[in-house]
Amino acid sequence: MFNSTELWGSMNFAVPDPIMNKTRDIYVIGGTGDFQMARGITTLMAGEFELPVYFHHRVDIKLYECW
Incomplete structure (x- = not known):
């Protein structure tokens, strides 16, 4: 879920x-x-990560314009 001044929604x-x-x-x-x-x-x-306490991921998102 994204909720910022620039983007809102989920993927x-x-x-x-x-x-x-x-x-x-x-x-x-x-x-x-x-x-x-x-x-x-x-x-x-x-x-x-230390399950079940916490985990850390780096996420790179590349979106394509398709409309």
């Missing part, structure tokens, strides 16, 4: 999630608000 993702990979690509397949009909690729990079 939907689809992925076969290989959890053991340090870096993985997941697909953006839509969303709500400013992300309605969004398409793109998100790269998820695993960071620190």
Whole structure:
């Protein structure tokens, strides 16, 4: 969920999630608000974690204009 002065809404993702990979690509397949009909690729990079207390991921989102 994004809620800032520039962007508002949420994104939907689809992925076969290989959890053991340090870096993985997941697909953006839509969303709500400013992300309605969004398409793109998100790269998820695993960071620190101590389950079940906390985890840290770096996320790079690349959206394509498709309308």
